[in-house]
Amino acid sequence: MFRHTKLLQFEAKPEKPDAVYARKLQELIGGAYGEMTVTMQYLFQGWNCRMEGKYKDLIMDTATEEIGHVEMLATMVARLLEGAPATATAEAVKDPVMAAVLGGMDPQQAIVAGGGAMPNNAQGVPWMGSYIVASGNLLADFRANAAAEAQGRLQTARLYNMTDDPGVKEMLKFNLARDTVHQKQWLAAIAELEADGLEDTPIAPNTLFDEEDQTHNNTIWHLSDGPDGASGGWSKGEQAIEYLMEPKPLGGPGTAPKPDPALYGTYSAAKDAAGTVKGKAKEAKNKLK
Numbered sequence: 001m002f003r004h005t006k007l008l009q010f011e012a013k014p015e016k017p018d019a020v021y022a023r024k025l026q027e028l029i030g031g032a033y034g035e036m037t038v039t040m041q042y043l044f045q046g047w048n049c050r051m052e053g054k055y056k057d058l059i060m061d062t063a064t065e066e067i068g069h070v071e072m073l074a075t076m077v078a079r080l081l082e083g084a085p086a087t088a089t090a091e092a093v094k095d096p097v098m099a100a101v102l103g104g105m106d107p108q109q110a111i112v113a114g115g116g117a118m119p120n121n122a123q124g125v126p127w128m129g130s131y132i133v134a135s136g137n138l139l140a141d142f143r144a145n146a147a148a149e150a151q152g153r154l155q156t157a158r159l160y161n162m163t164d165d166p167g168v169k170e171m172l173k174f175n176l177a178r179d180t181v182h183q184k185q186w187l188a189a190i191a192e193l194e195a196d197g198l199e200d201t202p203i204a205p206n207t208l209f210d211e212e213d214q215t216h217n218n219t220i221w222h223l224s225d226g227p228d229g230a231s232g233g234w235s236k237g238e239q240a241i242e243y244l245m246e247p248k249p250l251g252g253p254g255t256a257p258k259p260d261p262a263l264y265g266t267y268s269a270a271k272d273a274a275g276t277v278k279g280k281a282k283e284a285k286n287k288l289k
C-alpha cells in the first residue's frame, strides 16, 4: 500500500516564470536518467527482492523518496509555467524577447498538460519502462543504481548552470545533495553485500568461472589505431589484463545460410561465399582441375 502526503519533500518557488527552463526540467522528470526512471527502477527492484530486511527496505525507502522527486519537479514545472503561455501569448506578439522565450517552450506542456509537466524528456519523448534495470541480482542492480544516480547528478549539475533563478537553484541544490548520498549508499550497499557474504566483487554474477573460456577471460583486444590503450594501469602489475596487440579473428566468414525461398532473399547457389565450407570445397576442386 502506498500513501500520499500533501507536503513536498522540499519546498522551492521560482522567482519568475520561465517556459523554456520548464521544458529543460522535463529531462530530470522523464529522461532516461530522470526521477521516473529511478522511481520505477527501485520499486521493481524492491518488489522483486527475495530477501526481507535491510536491503529491501533501503531499496523501497529510496524508491518512495524518488516518487517525491517527481512530484517536486512536476510542481516546479507548473510554477515555472505560471502565466505562460495563455496570458503571455498576446504580449509575445508585441515583444520579440517574449516571443523567443515562448517559442522555445514545450508546446505540449500547455496544449496537453494545461500548463504542467509531462511524463516525457526535454525533447518530448515519452518515458519508457525499458530505461529501468531490475534483475533480481542485487550486486548487478546496485551498480546500475550508482550509475543512474551519477548520470542524474551530472544532468542536474548541468541544469544548475543553466538558470539564475534563486528558487530553482535552491531546489536543484537539494537534488544534487540527494544524488550525492544516493550514490554513496549504493556503493556502501555493494560493500555490504560482500561483507555479508551474499555476493562477491568485482565480477557479477560470481559464478561459472571454471566453465567460462579460460583463454578469453583476461585479454583486451587492440582493435583501434595507436598503442595508447595498452599504456593504462589495467594492463600493468599483478592484476594486469593482457593487451592483445595483434588480435586475429577466431572464426570464419559470418555467412548467413541459404534463405527460405518463400522469403525471396536474393541468392545464387553457384556463388557460395569464399571461406564457407561449400566455398572452400569448390575452391579445392577447382585447384585440382
Ligand SMILES: [Fe+2]
Pocket: 035, 038, 065, 066, 069, 178
Ligand atoms: Fe531523485
Ligand SMILES: [Fe+2]
Pocket: 038, 066, 149, 178, 179, 182
Ligand atoms: Fe536518487
